[in-house]
Amino acid sequence: MELQPLFETPNFTIAHDDLHHWLYISWRGEYDCTAVITGCILILRHIELTKSQKILNDSSQVLDGWNEVTRWVGEAFFQELANHGVRAVAWVKAEDWPAQAAINEAMQYVSQPLADTFDDTVAACRWLENIR
Secondary structure (H helix, E strand, O other), X not given: OOEEEEEEEOOXXXXXXXXXXXXXXXEEEXXXXXXXXXXXXXXXXXXXXXXXXXXXXXXXXXXXXXXHHHHHHHHHHHHHHXXXXXXXXXXXXXXXXXXXXXXXHHHOOOOOOEEEEEOOHHHHHHHHHOOO
């Protein structure tokens, strides 16, 4: 991946993969409801700027803190992604068990766009590459 950084904090990164024309999102550490929603809003803004139709959402380094927003992420945020033209989201699961459970719960509410979870970024990238 050749990534162009678009936004970066110690716990959150948004970058654009120029070769594949998708956004790479990296979440690290603990989050609360406000931080998750703020990150999601930033993602939507960068989708508007880049016109990306795919997202590699890397939560492998996320720790607990998503339980309060799992339904909102799965229903409202993913619907907004679809409304913004996103066709596919590959979500790399957290290694932290409570965070992984929250991701699994959020995925139960996703109706669109096409989304799947993965244990590593290599598998997630392969899946995204095959989405046309």
